[in-house]
Amino acid sequence: MTSYKQGLLLLHIMERFADIQLLRYKLKDFETLTIRQKRLVYCLSQATLWGRDITFDQHGSYNLKIRKILEICFPDSEYLKRVWFSSGIHHHYSCQKFLPDFTKQDFIQAVMSCPKENLPLDKGQTVDDLIAELLPVMFDSEVMPQRVNQRQGEDLVATSACNFYNGVTQEEAVSFYENKKKEWVENHPEASKDELPSFGLNSRLVKNGTDITEETYKIGGKYSAYIEKIVFWLEKAIEFAEDESQKEVIASLVSYYKSGDLKEFDEYSIKWVGQTSPRVDFINGFIEVYGDPIGLKGSWEGIVHYKDLEATHRTEILAENAQWFEDNSPVDSRFKKPVVTGVTANVVCCAMLGGDEYPATAIGINLPNADWIRAKHGSKSITISNITAAYDNASKHSGFREEYIDDADTLQLIGKYGYITDDLHTDLHECLGHGSGQMASGVSLDMLKSYASTIEEARADLFGLYYMADPKLVELSLLPNEEAYKAQYYTYMLNGLLTQCVRIPIGEDIQEAHMRNRAIIANWVYAKAKCACEEKSSQKPCVELYEVNGKTYMRINDYPALRTLFGELLAEVQRIKSEGDHDAARDLVETYGVKINQKTHKEIKNRYEKLGIAPYKGFINPVLTEVVDADGNVTDVVANYTESYSEQMMRYSKEYSA
Structure with missing residues (x-):
């Protein structure tokens, strides 16, 4: 019988370009899930894949235009493979801009030869205008050179190419959210000053003239077309939730996506932390702030996973002894928690990666990020065993x-x-x-x-x-x-x-x-x-x-x-x-x-x-397919590992673009 790790070796594909190697991860023990759990995974996976274009746009305002043109005109280029991998024109890790592997003239000729109706033209924009707009963005290393700039002494907002701000300076952005905090405290005298919402997490800050406003990510707001699809699949997932608490968690996330209210996000996060019994779980939303140079804006990400029952025993031991570790920490006693609350930790198998967690992903995650929720309600942690196993196997004999x-x-x-x-x-x-x-x-x-x-x-x-x-x-x-x-x-x-x-x-x-x-x-x-x-x-x-x-x-x-x-x-x-x-x-x-x-x-x-x-290293997702019988009933969900990187990326652009 082939072992799990041997199976991983067989699944690895050594496609390599630039500084990137692509791997596959196997859905260990997926066949042991019930049909209800598998269908839950399927629906949550669809919700995860629908956030892809949000991430591209958050990483840079030109990324979707560039990707569409490349998929038409340069489908076999290394540049396109890099753009897919990084969700844009800046390196996924260093955040530095990389340049095309073809010339400006090649680009101009290809775009001019493309049927106009296939090009991502803005209203009233000509093909010449489109070319003039994109040439410096793609080919000039001095234009938008860094997606996230962290150099001391510079205006980090104005010099970062990420699409969280438009026309706003760092000083203006910081001042805007400081004022929001003050206003919230004044308008909520009954609330704890330590329990503020994560202002700015789900919005883009825009300056028009002298006015600074937020474009909130929600249904009816920015990214509405994608969020509507995410919500559709989340609502489908509710049908297959493993218990009532999981139904409430998903419904709470749906409500937040509809309103864009960050207090609802906090309510969702608290419910999510408290819901620990189901085997299938997920992360979906505007979460981590590494993509914002001043650490306020959440990048969209999605992961669907299920417990690795055997390996979870390790993290359960840590969680059970959390108070001992806190008490014996070398930090000042003033900064220790007298009572550690709600530590939940699991080793999991990833079933689908999306948004800012795809194709490159974290090997471990701890959420929520709000410190007051951690202190009062606890946190959930995951270590992703089939990802770490894939990395380990890929490193052997190097x-x-x-x-x-x-x-x-x-x-x-x-x-x-x-x-x-x-x-x-x-x-x-x-x-x-x-x-x-x-x-x-x-x-x-x-x-x-x-x-x-x-x-x-x-x-x-x-x-x-x-x-x-x-x-x-x-x-x-x-x-x-x-x-x-x-x-x-x-x-x-x-x-x-x-x-x-x-x-x-x-x-x-x-x-x-x-x-x-x-x-x-x-x-x-x-x-x-x-x-x-x-x-x-x-x-x-x-x-x-x-x-x-x-x-x-x-x-x-x-x-x-x-x-x-x-x-x-x-x-x-x-x-x-x-x-x-x-x-x-x-x-x-x-x-x-x-x-x-x-x-x-x-x-x-x-x-x-x-x-x-x-x-x-990065990963190609498995293809999850529902098996339907002659009467139209879904009898199984199966994973296929044969789709190539380019096939997957082209399919995602076709099937998950609004």
């Missing part, structure tokens, strides 16, 4: 570890424990890290402004790193022994200090929040270890870099000391978040999380390029 690790014992350790410690760190990050700690009264995460996302990710990572080495994990049978954690410590520090820079062009700074987070942790620890060593000249630093034949390697000399430093940084990062200390957040990020040593950067990239590995 030569990556052998190139960057100059120690046989460490290689053996990582080979033995790397996969399980990676998953466990993700569990700790999502299940406990994001849900840990509490804010000081009157403080909100958005006080950290553009640094908020990076600080929050660093906090969750540090929580996981600190506890990876705790004997409690062996006691709970989450790790096999007290040596296993070292695999995670080594790979994390190696990535943060050296190897994650292979994803960044030479000469560029680190922009993405997760990469900045990892750089902060690794560089801060390295700097502190070096200082401690200099103070005690006879002692080796707990972590050091060294060269052999012109190649840079990393060595960890003292794992317990490394854990102590992780704990010290965790305490400081939690303080920064809890007190809303913007200046300390800025200093931490700008000092340790942005710049890369250029000499080392070139060396690490050169070594990586010789391996022939794509630094980024």
